[in-house]
Amino acid sequence: MSATENETLLRLVHVSKHFGDLKAVDDVSLDIEAGSVTCIVGPSGSGKSTLLRTVNMMESLDGGAIFLRGQMIGHELRRGHRVPVKAAVARRQTLNFGMVFQHFNLFPNYTALENVAAGPMLVRRTNKKTAHGAARRYLEQVGLGDRADHYPSELSGGQQQRVAIARALAMEPQILLFDEPTSALDPELVNEVLAVMRGLADAGSTMLVVTHEMRFAEEVADEIVMMDAGRVVERGAPAQIIHTPSTPRARKFFASVGTLAPSEAR
Numbered sequence: 001m002s003a004t005e006n007e008t009l010l011r012l013v014h015v016s017k018h019f020g021d022l023k024a025v026d027d028v029s030l031d032i033e034a035g036s037v038t039c040i041v042g043p044s045g046s047g048k049s050t051l052l053r054t055v056n057m058m059e060s061l062d063g064g065a066i067f068l069r070g071q072m073i074g075h076e077l078r079r080g081h082r083v084p085v086k087a088a089v090a091r092r093q094t095l096n097f098g099m100v101f102q103h104f105n106l107f108p109n110y111t112a113l114e115n116v117a118a119g120p121m122l123v124r125r126t127n128k129k130t131a132h133g134a135a136r137r138y139l140e141q142v143g144l145g146d147r148a149d150h151y152p153s154e155l156s157g158g159q160q161q162r163v164a165i166a167r168a169l170a171m172e173p174q175i176l177l178f179d180e181p182t183s184a185l186d187p188e189l190v191n192e193v194l195a196v197m198r199g200l201a202d203a204g205s206t207m208l209v210v211t212h213e214m215r216f217a218e219e220v221a222d223e224i225v226m227m228d229a230g231r232v233v234e235r236g237a238p239a240q241i242i243h244t245p246s247t248p249r250a251r252k253f254f255a256s257v258g259t260l261a262p263s264e265a266r
Helices: 048-055 087-094 112-122 128-141 157-170 187-202 214-220 238-243 248-256
Strands: 008-019 022-033 037-041 063-068 071-073 075-078 081-084 097-100 175-179 207-210 223-228 231-236
Touching (some): 022 048, 037 048, 037 214, 157 187, 187 207, 187 214, 223 238, 231 248
Parallel strands (some): 037 207, 037 223
Antiparallel strands (some): 063 071, 075 081
């Protein structure tokens, strides 16, 4: 996850993704600096998760382009036309992103250690001893060094999500992507996951986070992006956008989540 701070690490240029007549992502452009935390917020169905999935190439683009360190990913230009890259190239490019989903998606028959080590062993062909040693370090980083030999069924939801974060870290991505990482957790387990994410942010990880946790976004993000109907409605510094948004739609949304008084939403 090494990168030069203040370097534009990820650039989205007029990105669009449609599902039939639905414009899930509609002409979105963003710059993500290395070492920064960007939180994407907005109502359900606003395109937040779909945008994240286009970055990770889990969804193909219908328009625009995405660049990692200035190089287009997912597509390339041939004779003036944009075409998808070959599957082998796409697989290599996706290794630059570590994805943490709403649901943990752990292998139930693998221990925490084996879940974290699986990616490096299967994808990067890391030998077992090296992969397991690194997996223990990443589990320690997320506060689960003493749970390495436990199976997912023996872990709480918060612990399982922390294993999922360790699994993403084990692939040594340039950017960590979080898709509502606390939405499937009981309320009392949310803080332990957010604490790990705060630690990653403090350590300089580049993070793109879809979240409904407004306090976390305000405290940790360098920039908040608010989406609605597939478009970026407003973006800016956390305190400004959460407490003094400039657009009527943003004021209505932040009033609905309790960061503005209803009287301020007009």
